[in-house]
Amino acid sequence: MTISLNGQVYVVTGAGRGIGRAIAIALAAAGAAVVVNDLQADIAQSTVDQIIAEGGQAAPAVAAIGTAQAAALCIDTAVTEFGRMDGMVANAGVLRDAILWKATDEDFDLVIHTHLRGAFTCGRAAAQYFRQGGLRGAGQGGVVMLVSSVAGQRGNPGQTAYSAAKAGVAALTRTWSMELSRSGVSVNAIVPTALTRMVATIPGLEDAVQAAERGAPIPERLRHDLGLGTAQDVAPLAVFLASEQGREITGQCIGIGGDRLSLWSHPQEVALCHHAGGWSAQSIARAWTTDLAAQRQSVGIGTKT
Ligand SMILES: NC(=O)c1ccc[n+]([C@@H]2O[C@H](COP(=O)([O-])OP(=O)(O)OC[C@H]3O[C@@H](n4cnc5c(N)ncnc54)[C@H](O)[C@@H]3O)[C@@H](O)[C@H]2O)c1
Numbered sequence: 001m002t003i004s005l006n007g008q009v010y011v012v013t014g015a016g017r018g019i020g021r022a023i024a025i026a027l028a029a030a031g032a033a034v035v036v037n038d039l040q041a042d043i044a045q046s047t048v049d050q051i052i053a054e055g056g057q058a059a060p061a062v063a064a065i066g067t068a069q070a071a072a073l074c075i076d077t078a079v080t081e082f083g084r085m086d087g088m089v090a091n092a093g094v095l096r097d098a099i100l101w102k103a104t105d106e107d108f109d110l111v112i113h114t115h116l117r118g119a120f121t122c123g124r125a126a127a128q129y130f131r132q133g134g135l136r137g138a139g140q141g142g143v144v145m146l147v148s149s150v151a152g153q154r155g156n157p158g159q160t161a162y163s164a165a166k167a168g169v170a171a172l173t174r175t176w177s178m179e180l181s182r183s184g185v186s187v188n189a190i191v192p193t194a195l196t197r198m199v200a201t202i203p204g205l206e207d208a209v210q211a212a213e214r215g216a217p218i219p220e221r222l223r224h225d226l227g228l229g230t231a232q233d234v235a236p237l238a239v240f241l242a243s244e245q246g247r248e249i250t251g252q253c254i255g256i257g258g259d260r261l262s263l264w265s266h267p268q269e270v271a272l273c274h275h276a277g278g279w280s281a282q283s284i285a286r287a288w289t290t291d292l293a294a295q296r297q298s299v300g301i302g303t304k305t
Pocket residue numbers: 013014015016017018019020037038039040043063064065066091092093094114115147148149150191192193194195196197198199231
């Protein structure tokens with residue numbers, strides 16, 4: 001089965017390097033014209049150059065994602081350069097890890113601004129474009145891909161702002177999939193794992209990232225067990241979600257990395273009891289022991305029970 005995105009136009013934010021760059025190149029290889037956003041002009045241009053060298057179509061949109069203006073610039077570039085927009089991949093992100101009691105306001109704000117406000121402003125601008133008539137491509141549905149994280153799904157020590165932002169991104173996915181279903185717009189979150197510069201700061205992964213950057217083979221334990229491969233291993237999920245079959249899927253958080261592909265659950269009540277007239281602290285204490293405790297939930301990456 002060949003997936004052709006010929007005639008389609010995608011915006012990919014944070015596409016100067018890492019996963020965004022791999023997604024932009026893969027979408028272009030499948031036939032889409034791609035607007036390559038990054039806050040760094042040189043690396044945005046280098047992705048554009050590679051796409052064009054491989055026979056594809058691309059244009060840069062240099063801006064720091066997180067504001068309405070940056071989101072508008074990306075969509076304006078798509079419409080001006082290629083006449084329309086079919087999909088938005090809100091991928092741009094930064095890490096500023098610190099244990100809670102050492103986390104600074106500045107780092108918290110930067111991470112929330114880039115990931116959560118970035119997803120919000122890009123998703124809102126895309127929704128406004130997809131819902132309006134008049135412009136070419138508008139009113140015909142569309143695709144929104146957000147990028148969440150295992151840290152956002154499970155929690156991760158040292159990642160206060162990041163896990164909050166990425167949990168927020170999963171929440172946006174659920175809410176927007178409902179709000180936009182009647183407009184024919186699919187909204188899904190990619191939950192990637194990849195040996196990129198972003199994870200090089202995580203203790204124990206620096207050597208693996210350098211090896212992956214050199215093109216050295218990635219040990220099977222990393223690829224199979226931890227889902228840590230290259231950024232290119234993540235990109236096929238974006239191409240699939242842009243395809244005719246993928247556009248039918250909405251409201252999902254889909255994990256990909258190395259040799260792993262997974263579907264995440266959404267939170268739901270796992271134990272429920274009632275107490276006529278409401279609960280006292282004492283009756284909660286009894287119910288905790290009899291009904292809830294057995295269902296208490298684990299937290300953390302790699303922890304299942
Ligand atoms: N690598 C992983 O294992 C992993 C895991 C979970 C989630 N993610 C998410 O995947 C996305 C891409 O991460 P990556 O690993 O490729 O990181 P990366 O650091 O390799 O690439 C991030 C890119 O985003 C750009 N960027 C940063 N802030 C920006 C802004 N405000 N506006 C525009 N561009 C900006 C950077 O310049 C860079 O090119 C991020 O949202 C990240 O949180 C990555």
